[in-house]
Amino acid sequence: MTSVGAAVSRGARLLAGGRAVASLAPGYYMEPTILEGAAHDDEISQQEQFGPITCLYRVAGFAEALALANATAFGLTGAIHTVLNDAIKAGGSSLRDHRQTSGELGYFQHSFKVYDREGEKCTTPRCGGTVKRFTQNGRSTFWCPKCQK
Numbered sequence: 001m002t003s004v005g006a007a008v009s010r011g012a013r014l015l016a017g018g019r020a021v022a023s024l025a026p027g028y029y030m031e032p033t034i035l036e037g038a039a040h041d042d043e044i045s046q047q048e049q050f051g052p053i054t055c056l057y058r059v060a061g062f063a064e065a066l067a068l069a070n071a072t073a074f075g076l077t078g079a080i081h082t083v084l085n086d087a088i089k090a091g092g093s094s095l096r097d098h099r100q101t102s103g104e105l106g107y108f109q110h111s112f113k114v115y116d117r118e119g120e121k122c123t124t125p126r127c128g129g130t131v132k133r134f135t136q137n138g139r140s141t142f143w144c145p146k147c148q149k
Contacts, residue, residue, distance in 0.1 A: 003043065003044050003047075003049060003053075004018045004030075004033055004035065004044070004053065005018075006043070006044070007035055007038050007042060007043070007044040008035070010039070010042060011037060011038070012035045012036065012037050012038035012042070012044065012055070013035065013036045013037045014033070014034075014035060015034040015035065015036050015056070016031075016032065016033065016034040017030065017033035017034060017052070017053075018030070018031065018033045019031050030052070031052075032052040033051065033053045033054070034053075034055075035053070035054070035055045035056070036055070036056045036057075038055045038057075040057065040068050040071060041071075045072065046072055046073070048074075086108065086111065087106075087108040087111075090106060090107045090108035090110075090111065091104060091105070091106035091107055091108070092108055093106050093108045093109040093112075094106045094107070094109060114142040114143055114144060115142050116142065117131045117142060118131055118142060119131065122144040122146065122147060124144065124147045127146055127147045128146065129144040129145060129146025130144070130146075131143070132144070132145055
């Protein structure tokens with residue numbers, strides 16, 4: 001609860017919640033809390049909150065929202081969930097022998113950004129890096145050393 005108060009003192013606006021739930025173990029539970037106007041680099045935006053706290057941000061469009069999400073340590077988690085969701089929708093990846101339960105091939109491999117693209121230019125806009133490959137025990141990892149650190 002101190003993190004909510006601190007964020008408000010730095011300019012965030014409390015839209016809902018933010019108080020302790022007195023009927024539960026005192027000091028351990030708080031109401032679901034919504035803040036608006038916290039700076040994207042504020043502690044409440046950058047640190048994991050152990051409570052039902054969310055911050056709302058106004059953005060001009062999807063690109064700005066994506067950049068904002070990726071500017072936190074949690075951006076990777078969001079990206080992983082997005083990629084897994086897209087892969088499931090595409091039926092998985094059929095590189096050699098994977099098939100869906102229906103017998104059909106998966107099509108997510110057509111969306112790969114770096115896999116099997118060693119030596120090619122990175123597909124990330126304005127990156128300009130070159131995809132590298134590392135092989136260990138017969139398994140390969142592909143990455144762009146410029147934008148995937």
